Amino acid sequence: MRKIMLLMAALISPPLAWADADADIAYREAVMKVVGGHMKAMSTILKGQVHMADLAYHANSMRDVSLLAPQIFPAGSGEGKTAALAAIWDEPAEFKAAMDRYVNAAAGMADAVASQDMGQVGPAIQALGKSCKGCHDDYKSDD
Ligand code: HEC
Structure with a gap:
């Protein structure tokens, strides 16, 4: 009987019910950790003037991962244990603008490092x- 009920529930559920918000959230947080890792690595390199040869790797990787970022906020992934605020889905145009600023800044940093002109690297980072910070202030809760 239980099996039949489950089968019926599965058949009548709308497609959205299949979306696994927890997995979407876990993936988003994993991608953001990658973003955070490259950022930390670059600021550590620049502050300490160590491993300068690795700067291009992190800058290029940051540019690459920034291209995934617009896809890590699918509809429905604001429900659950997440620091992502509802405003992301309530004001999509403003959120997209914040995302675009990040994607452009990541490309700008990769270009600055490629230019090997340290005068460009400081302002770019x-x-x-x-x-x-612009996005986190508006779209991420602190806890
Ligand atoms: C367009 C919005 C946006 C931009 C730009 C953005 N973030 Fe995030 N970030 C978020 C949101 C929303 C979360 C919360 C994700 C969640 O909990 O589901 C987050 C989470 C994080 C986390 C925590 C991941 C975890 O759960 O452990 C780190 C670290 C992070 N971001 C670093 C960065 C860094 C560094 C940058 C810039 C290079 C950046 N983010 C740019 C929106 C953004």
Whole structure:
């Protein structure tokens, strides 16, 4: 009987019920950790003037992972244990603008590092950091 009930429930559930919000949230947090890792690595390199040869790797990887970022906020993934705020889905145009600023800043940082002009790298990483904070201030809860 239980089996039949489950089968019926599965048949009548709308497709959205199949979406696994927990997995979407876990993936988003994993991608953000990658983003955070490259950011930390780059600021550590620049502050300590160590492993300068690795800077391009992190800058290029940051640019690459920024291209995944617009896809890690699917509809329905605001429900559950997540620090992502509902405003992401309530104001999609503003959220997209914040995302675009980050994607552009990540490309700008990769270009700056490729230019090997340290005068460009400082402002570029500052702009990148501002783009993280800009989005987190409006769209991420602190806990
Ligand atoms: C367009 C919005 C946006 C941008 C830009 C953004 N983030 Fe995030 N970030 C979020 C949101 C929303 C969360 C919360 C995700 C969740 O809990 O589901 C988050 C979570 C994180 C986390 C925590 C991951 C975890 O759960 O352990 C780190 C670290 C992080 N971001 C780093 C960064 C860094 C560094 C940048 C910039 C280089 C950045 N983020 C840019 C929206 C953004």
